[in-house]
Amino acid sequence: MNAQEYIKTTQEKWHTQYAAEPEFLQVLDEFVESVAPVFEEHPEFVEKNLLQILAIPERIISFRVPWTDDEGNFRVNTGYRVQFSSALGPYKGGLRFHPTVNQSILKFLGFEQIFKNSLTGQPIGGGKGGSDFDPKGKSDNEIMRFAQSFMTELQKFIGPDLDVPAGDIGVGGREIGFLFGQYKKIRGFENGVLTGKPLSYGGSLARTEATGYGAVYFINEMLKTKGEDIAGKRAIISGAGNVAIYAAEKLQQLGATAISVSDSTGYIIDETGIDVALLKDVKEVRRERLTAYAEAKETATYYEGSVWDHDIQADLAIPAATQNEVKLPQAEQLIKNGVKFISEGANMPLDAPATEKLLAADVYIGPAKAANAGGVAVSALEMAQNSQRQSWSFEEVDGMLQDIMKDIYNNAETAAREYGKEGNLIAGANIAGFKKVADAMVSQGLV
Numbered sequence: 001m002n003a004q005e006y007i008k009t010t011q012e013k014w015h016t017q018y019a020a021e022p023e024f025l026q027v028l029d030e031f032v033e034s035v036a037p038v039f040e041e042h043p044e045f046v047e048k049n050l051l052q053i054l055a056i057p058e059r060i061i062s063f064r065v066p067w068t069d070d071e072g073n074f075r076v077n078t079g080y081r082v083q084f085s086s087a088l089g090p091y092k093g094g095l096r097f098h099p100t101v102n103q104s105i106l107k108f109l110g111f112e113q114i115f116k117n118s119l120t121g122q123p124i125g126g127g128k129g130g131s132d133f134d135p136k137g138k139s140d141n142e143i144m145r146f147a148q149s150f151m152t153e154l155q156k157f158i159g160p161d162l163d164v165p166a167g168d169i170g171v172g173g174r175e176i177g178f179l180f181g182q183y184k185k186i187r188g189f190e191n192g193v194l195t196g197k198p199l200s201y202g203g204s205l206a207r208t209e210a211t212g213y214g215a216v217y218f219i220n221e222m223l224k225t226k227g228e229d230i231a232g233k234r235a236i237i238s239g240a241g242n243v244a245i246y247a248a249e250k251l252q253q254l255g256a257t258a259i260s261v262s263d264s265t266g267y268i269i270d271e272t273g274i275d276v277a278l279l280k281d282v283k284e285v286r287r288e289r290l291t292a293y294a295e296a297k298e299t300a301t302y303y304e305g306s307v308w309d310h311d312i313q314a315d316l317a318i319p320a321a322t323q324n325e326v327k328l329p330q331a332e333q334l335i336k337n338g339v340k341f342i343s344e345g346a347n348m349p350l351d352a353p354a355t356e357k358l359l360a361a362d363v364y365i366g367p368a369k370a371a372n373a374g375g376v377a378v379s380a381l382e383m384a385q386n387s388q389r390q391s392w393s394f395e396e397v398d399g400m401l402q403d404i405m406k407d408i409y410n411n412a413e414t415a416a417r418e419y420g421k422e423g424n425l426i427a428g429a430n431i432a433g434f435k436k437v438a439d440a441m442v443s444q445g446l447v
């Protein structure tokens, strides 16, 4: 079978097999389109059926998570860990606590994570996990009891050299602390088992900032390629969590203006630039809605709905909320708004028709697996510090992060050019990330 026939047969198979997993199918379709030229070049990958093997996780663990709320009611959620690929190292990837979590979403995230982690140049495989538990409106004690029950089961399957979870939507320092405490109670103190830890027991300086800062370092490389300066640019940001906050902070440090942030019900436009200290207070300390930001800042206006539907001139966009937040109408609005550069802070924030439209309009897109890889890259640096029983300074870690983001950009840009897709960083990132994983799988005998 030649490469074209193999890819066509594989895609047909996937469309039947994964019809009930739309997000996973979406990511497979995007990926396979990019890596087709690699299969043309490497008939041995076709012969070894690499694509179909790679698309099935090495293991999926699914378990019940019983917990009690503050009124003493017995509650239950489903927990998961998708251990997708250990070709390059221990499974590595975040945990998401959000009511929309299901197997399709975690498989899409886990699959992306394999190639993102490969792009970082660090020795880490790909995984993802989480639960359909909704942290919204829960007390600290409820979050603690849930996290303890979740870890009581998860600890059987993870370890510093086996699988190292971290945070994602709904899982930040507070949750990682509760998860770590329960792991320690059962298995003993092994600080390399989770990353994104508080600093006092093995967390890395700059991990909190890393994903948002990294997304900005990445867009800065994109701007430089086109001969443009980041200073003076206006940026639309979505989300108001870990990634959005630190993307806004780094943009302003580099002289750009972040004019928006959003949450699941509405968004803020602040033409004078988001006040990051106020945003941190509202979201990280008080854990309130964005309306509290608007109440405290005269220049800010709160709107209901999606920030991507807002008519406003900007140069850059950093979607940093969730998957498929930008669809075709929002892509058209972004083009109308004058946006020319997008760095995907969230995972898969643009759906396929939106991506196609933006590429056709010559918008330069930094795909998630490259642009938001700074978080997991610094997680790998946290693992390295834990193994050495050392902690590096903020400047050291931030310097390494900048170098890693630059390398990822250069590798994606070069791969795109080498495979006849010049300027398409989506294709370039997929190809560069995949080639390393494919070589490792082949050399390990496709175990």
Ligand SMILES: NC(=O)C1=CN([C@@H]2O[C@H](COP(=O)(O)OP(=O)(O)OC[C@H]3O[C@@H](n4cnc5c(N)ncnc54)[C@H](O)[C@@H]3O)[C@@H](O)[C@H]2O)C=CC1
Residues within 6 Å of the ligand: 167, 168, 169, 170, 171, 172, 211, 239, 240, 241, 242, 243, 244, 262, 263, 264, 265, 320, 321, 322, 323, 325, 345, 346, 347, 372, 373, 375, 376
């Ligand atoms: N935290 C990290 O290190 C990394 C996170 N990411 C991705 O970045 C995105 C944001 O993650 P974090 O900032 O860590 O999470 P977070 O929980 O700190 O913040 C998520 C933000 O998105 C908003 N949001 C959630 N669902 C939404 C929806 N349906 N519509 C609009 N807004 C919504 C929330 O209100 C919140 O402001 C996710 O796609 C995540 O997978 C990617 C790489 C690393």
Ligand SMILES: O=C(O)CCC(=O)C(=O)O
Residues within 6 Å of the ligand: 092, 093, 094, 095, 113, 116, 164, 165, 166, 167, 168, 195, 347, 372, 373, 375, 376, 377, 379
């Ligand atoms: O830091 C990590 O291990 C995970 C980060 C993550 O979940 C992601 O890159 O999407």
